[in-house]
Amino acid sequence: MNTITIAIADDQQLFREGLTFIIHQHADLKIALEAEHGQDLLNQLAQADKLPEVILMDIKMPQMDGMECAKILKQRYPKIKIITLTVYDQEDYVLHLLDLGVNGYLRKLTSGQDVCKAIRTVCEKGYYFDDFVTQIMLSGLKRKRQISSKPKVDDDVHMTPREREVLALILKEYTTQEIADQLFVSIRTVETHRKNLLTKFGVKNVVGLVVKALQMGEFSAAS
Structure with missing residues (x-):
């Protein structure tokens, strides 16, 4: 243990x-x-x-x-x-x-x-x-959208279908091992996709990734 x-x-x-x-x-x-x-x-x-x-x-x-x-x-x-x-x-x-x-x-x-x-x-x-x-x-993100309805240019993040799947599972609070099992890939592959997502979203950690995904309306992927 x-x-x-x-x-x-x-x-x-x-x-x-x-x-x-x-x-x-x-x-x-x-x-x-x-x-x-x-x-x-x-x-x-x-x-x-x-x-x-x-x-x-x-x-x-x-x-x-x-x-x-x-x-x-x-x-x-x-x-x-x-x-x-x-x-x-x-x-x-x-x-x-x-x-x-x-x-x-x-x-x-x-x-x-x-x-x-x-x-x-x-x-x-x-x-x-x-x-x-x-x-x-x-609630906070909804209020921000109401204040500024014009989307930012950098809000358009291009994700591959696999990266979107990984992000959806991260938002569902899956562990790296659980994501690997769900997608039938290796842990290293999941970590690579996560690293790519962090780079594309311009954040340093998973918390930033989740917050940014919420800001961009990706939260629906977890539903």
Whole structure:
């Protein structure tokens, strides 16, 4: 069994202790470090012998908040998955953090079971969007379209039929292995198609790919 290492950044000690207790109930999850705020997290990561795979991070923290920290993390440690855990559920917060490249956005009223599910999902598939976040994304993109109905020139991305199939399965949250099995191709072939999609859409990761696909109306491919 592969163990997923996790870092927690939250200024509320009681919340950190509760989250740690929940995670310790799962043999495949392990807390690697705890931080009180964004700067504390960055300091500990700089000294860590081994980086965590996932960071659970609050948005509102002293010294350095989650938004600023997420921006720095994506620059310094692009392979680390970031899941924000916050009481804020405003559309602007969600969309801004997704633009920064976070891999998941959870409200603190989320159950411990869903937090653990999100951790596993971002490691396996690259992102985790629950129904709440998905609706906010669609609502925000719909509003943008109403403000500017004229399509952008770069919105016309040419995809091969196979790339479109891969994108549709990514939007359905299939893993690389599941996509390979579904399309009867190798994992390497799927990874090549994913890399080509990232290049064509002009994004750096799967989260950006999903967001851009939504902006271009490709979400219907997942239905």
